[in-house]
Amino acid sequence: MKKLIARDKLPELWEALAARGPLYLPVQEGPVVSFKTWEEGAEANLEATATAVSPKDVFLPREETFLQYKSDGTKLELIPLEDIDPVTVFGIHPCDLRAVEMLDKVYLEQDPPDTLYKKRRENTTVVALSCDRPDPFCFCNEFDVDPADAPGADVMAYLRNGNVLLEARNDKGRALLEQAGDLLQDGSAESVEKKEVKTADFGLNLEGLPENLKERFEDPAWDELYKSCLGCGVCTYVCPTCYCFDVEDFGHEREGQRFRCWDSCMYGHFTEMAGGHNPRAGRRERVRQRFMHKLRYYPETFGEIACVGCGRCLRSCPVNLDIVQAIKALGGETVEQR
Numbered sequence: 001m002k003k004l005i006a007r008d009k010l011p012e013l014w015e016a017l018a019a020r021g022p023l024y025l026p027v028q029e030g031p032v033v034s035f036k037t038w039e040e041g042a043e044a045n046l047e048a049t050a051t052a053v054s055p056k057d058v059f060l061p062r063e064e065t066f067l068q069y070k071s072d073g074t075k076l077e078l079i080p081l082e083d084i085d086p087v088t089v090f091g092i093h094p095c096d097l098r099a100v101e102m103l104d105k106v107y108l109e110q111d112p113p114d115t116l117y118k119k120r121r122e123n124t125t126v127v128a129l130s131c132d133r134p135d136p137f138c139f140c141n142e143f144d145v146d147p148a149d150a151p152g153a154d155v156m157a158y159l160r161n162g163n164v165l166l167e168a169r170n171d172k173g174r175a176l177l178e179q180a181g182d183l184l185q186d187g188s189a190e191s192v193e194k195k196e197v198k199t200a201d202f203g204l205n206l207e208g209l210p211e212n213l214k215e216r217f218e219d220p221a222w223d224e225l226y227k228s229c230l231g232c233g234v235c236t237y238v239c240p241t242c243y244c245f246d247v248e249d250f251g252h253e254r255e256g257q258r259f260r261c262w263d264s265c266m267y268g269h270f271t272e273m274a275g276g277h278n279p280r281a282g283r284r285e286r287v288r289q290r291f292m293h294k295l296r297y298y299p300e301t302f303g304e305i306a307c308v309g310c311g312r313c314l315r316s317c318p319v320n321l322d323i324v325q326a327i328k329a330l331g332g333e334t335v336e337q338r
């Protein structure tokens with residue numbers, strides 16, 4: 001099913017989609033574009049290359065309560081959590097959706113799966129947006145991501161001059177377009193040409209890198225690489241494939257809650273234990289962990305490097321200690337580029 005809508009009619013579409021539950025889309029606020037829930041008057045920006053922070057929080061919120069209780073002193077009662085509404089995310093780029101599929105391996109494809117993540121994933125309709133203007137930091141081609149197409153999308157959207165073409169890819173996508181009713185025109189005559197979109201070539205050679213890193217836990221490269229790191233944690237917060245969280249309990253014998261919030265392996269307290277021991281007490285150990293996780297541990301478990309080349313760590317790290325620098329320092333560079 002293919003449908004068309006004029007660009008100037010999009011606010012009406014946002015309103016219709018937001019009526020069924022939260023609608024996340026890239027919103028311009030000053031110089032920053034981030035995925036936010038749509039409200040009347042919000043300035044959606046579908047032209048932005050990458051949002052400052054990835055849209056992973058649609059599925060893995062920055063903070064969420066996952067257990068609440070109360071007690072009258074004799075009996076403990078668990079308070080059911082509120083139901084998760086149907087969610088629409090509009091404008092997620094193929095690299096970011098590929099990253100969500102990496103989170104799926106961690107949160108869905110384990111036994112047992114993560115209940116809240118599973119509900120969010122099932123209740124969310126994903127409208128991916130073809131990306132044809134990568135910036136100099138985008139390098140998703142290195143990870144076999146096609147910026148023009150997201151195979152995992154429920155609906156694929158293409159910006160066409162004054163229109164947006166929406167192509168439903170499955171039942172969920174068709175249901176969403178049907179719900180928009182008369183706001184959408186028939187687009188069945190429109191063709192979707194296969195476009196080749198080139199992203200930056202940093203001369204990386206990823207062949208065999210995860211295996212190569214198996215013997216390099218004490219490699220001298222780590223002794224230099226970590227030195228500029230400030231430990232700010234920005235790289236992990238903006239990254240679509242970072243997924244660590246912290247769990248906290250608040251309350252007393254009458255009532256309380258357990259919630260989780262994003263955490264970062266770049267923080268000193270991340271691995272600190274109750275007795276005070278910290279296996280990653282220094283920045284060298286923490287920087288090594290971040291890059292080893294992406295380049296060795298995740299591939300060892302799930303068969304692929306945990307990076308989609310979105311470029312956010314390149315844009316955001318205040319000292320340019322990004323994954324490209326790390327791969328090069330570890331020898332993952334083509335000889336010609338040296």
Ligand code: SF4
Pocket residue numbers: 228229230231232233234235236266316317318319320321322
């Ligand atoms: S690598 Fe960069 S962004 Fe990440 S914690 Fe260190 S200084 Fe911050």
Ligand code: SF4
Pocket residue numbers: 235238239240241242294306307308309310311312313314323
């Ligand atoms: S490591 Fe950097 S380039 Fe790779 S997915 Fe994370 S933020 Fe994007």
